Amino acid sequence: MKDFNYSAPKTVKEAISLLGSLQGEVKVLCGGQSMLVLMKQGMLAPEHIVDIKGISELDYIRFSEEKGLTIGALATHGAVEKSPIVKEKYPVLAEMEDNLAVVQTRTWGTIGGNVCHGDPAADPPAVFIALSSKYKLMGKKERIVNAEDFYKDLLEVDLEHGELLVEVQVPPMPANSGVAQEKLMVQKGDMGIVGAAAFVTVNPSTGICEDARIVLTNVASIPFRAKGSEKVLIGKKIDEKLLEEAGQIASEEVDPPADTHGSEEYRRDMARVFLKRATAKALQRAQQKN
Amino acid sequence: MSNKLIDLKFKVNGKEVELKVNPKTLLLEVLREELKLTGTRQSCEVSACGACTVNIDGKAARACSILAVQLNGHEVVTIEGVADGKTLHPIQEKMVSHGAIECGWCTSGMVMSARALLLENLKPTRDDIKKALQGNLCADSGYVKYVEAIEMAAEVMQGNK
Numbered sequence A: 001m002k003d004f005n006y007s008a009p010k011t012v013k014e015a016i017s018l019l020g021s022l023q024g025e026v027k028v029l030c031g032g033q034s035m036l037v038l039m040k041q042g043m044l045a046p047e048h049i050v051d052i053k054g055i056s057e058l059d060y061i062r063f064s065e066e067k068g069l070t071i072g073a074l075a076t077h078g079a080v081e082k083s084p085i086v087k088e089k090y091p092v093l094a095e096m097e098d099n100l101a102v103v104q105t106r107t108w109g110t111i112g113g114n115v116c117h118g119d120p121a122a123d124p125p126a127v128f129i130a131l132s133s134k135y136k137l138m139g140k141k142e143r144i145v146n147a148e149d150f151y152k153d154l155l156e157v158d159l160e161h162g163e164l165l166v167e168v169q170v171p172p173m174p175a176n177s178g179v180a181q182e183k184l185m186v187q188k189g190d191m192g193i194v195g196a197a198a199f200v201t202v203n204p205s206t207g208i209c210e211d212a213r214i215v216l217t218n219v220a221s222i223p224f225r226a227k228g229s230e231k232v233l234i235g236k237k238i239d240e241k242l243l244e245e246a247g248q249i250a251s252e253e254v255d256p257p258a259d260t261h262g263s264e265e266y267r268r269d270m271a272r273v274f275l276k277r278a279t280a281k282a283l284q285r286a287q288q289k290n
Numbered sequence B: 001m002s003n004k005l006i007d008l009k010f011k012v013n014g015k016e017v018e019l020k021v022n023p024k025t026l027l028l029e030v031l032r033e034e035l036k037l038t039g040t041r042q043s044c045e046v047s048a049c050g051a052c053t054v055n056i057d058g059k060a061a062r063a064c065s066i067l068a069v070q071l072n073g074h075e076v077v078t079i080e081g082v083a084d085g086k087t088l089h090p091i092q093e094k095m096v097s098h099g100a101i102e103c104g105w106c107t108s109g110m111v112m113s114a115r116a117l118l119l120e121n122l123k124p125t126r127d128d129i130k131k132a133l134q135g136n137l138c139a140d141s142g143y144v145k146y147v148e149a150i151e152m153a154a155e156v157m158q159g160n161k
């Protein structure tokens, strides 16, 4: 690993002013669970590291009926996994964490670090987008962006120089809605070869799908919103035939990478399969709530 | 570029430790090279095997994937801090007596993952134990006896055996 200048601010204010004043290549470090891998390989060699892991004011998980769930950037994966309020109100996030990496990584890795890394295979961005979440960013000014608009390209996110992500805001779950996440893993805890997060709302009297937001992972350079699939589901009663159609559309629309874990063709087909699985589960959950 | 040394003050196995480190130093390097605590294994070094597992504030973490400076103010326990003097911890005792240890390479990491689990939950199910060991690879594939030994240790710690 190359040498770097190191500072560890203790407050958001301190961090922002430091980030604004440093010259040269500056990188924020949180748990380092993604970043250190790149630094050890020499793929990332910043001149300055601003370590935010000690900014305890950003370590929280809060819930209110009006605002929903707010997760501070420093909340670890382990904290989200074990949070009673997460389990009660957004069990999909606890399920997601159970399959995200391993215990040790969840102890030190953070939600903020995960969503800012910009890995299209990562799970939280997809689930947050499916849930219509927003990210709160802090720099010279405060900005709120839709999680969906935050992802620009492979490992590239909408963070300006000197900005920090401070909070993830997940709105309350609408009535008659359900959400689920599924991913294809060789071993539990692996990054998904392909994954899907699905959110649906169903009219309790007619059984018609009124809204659908489906996001696929590891099938494009950013989390992939399966808009074509959503379109065929909304306004109809979802059955196996319709799900298959939605899955087919996704398999055509995605632009997946090919690697040792799966060819492009295989990933396209798995996009179909996992979109169907996640959507069927979300649908079932929405119906159970009726 | 300057590589100014940074103060690091933390607790290791119950003792306050103070040193100055290059900020790029990994926790694993500080433990093994500065503090000569070599029971924590240096293995894959890319967060793939779990042999470097230690406990930070009672939770399992991988020492190869954390900058040492981030431990300022925290408490680390390594395999050297698990036994009570010459008396083995029930986890260690049961792993030995049940024959869970084969080549021993992964053992310290296994003990540390098990310790973190039992600190949080003294009555784990078999599934809880398997999940706790999910991030610890054993090249001999000797998982079953590790799981059984941890079940036995939990019984001892509950005062049942």
Ligand SMILES: Cc1cc2nc3c(=O)[nH]c(=O)nc-3n(C[C@H](O)[C@H](O)[C@H](O)COP(=O)(O)OP(=O)(O)OC[C@H]3O[C@@H](n4cnc5c(N)ncnc54)[C@H](O)[C@@H]3O)c2cc1C
Pocket (backbone or CB within 6 Å): A027, A028, A029, A030, A031, A032, A033, A034, A035, A036, A052, A073, A077, A099, A100, A101, A102, A105, A108, A109, A110, A111, A112, A113, A114, A115, A116, A117, A121, A122, A123, A124, A159, A163, A164, A165, A166, A189, A190, A191, A192, B047, B048
């Ligand atoms: C073995 C292993 C398995 C894994 N499996 C999965 C998996 O299945 N699913 C999954 O989704 N992830 C997985 N991951 C990824 C990993 O868990 C997360 O990406 C990690 O938790 C990132 O958090 P961190 O705090 O360590 O971030 P860091 O590594 O410190 O930072 C990551 C990036 O985010 C930036 N950053 C961090 N915090 C902020 C902030 N608050 N504001 C602005 N920028 C910030 C950094 O500059 C850097 O670019 C795995 C990792 C490992 C090592």
Ligand code: FES
Pocket (backbone or CB within 6 Å): B041, B042, B043, B044, B045, B046, B047, B048, B049, B050, B051, B052, B053, B062, B063, B064, B065
């Ligand atoms: S040496 Fe740390 S996980 Fe392998």
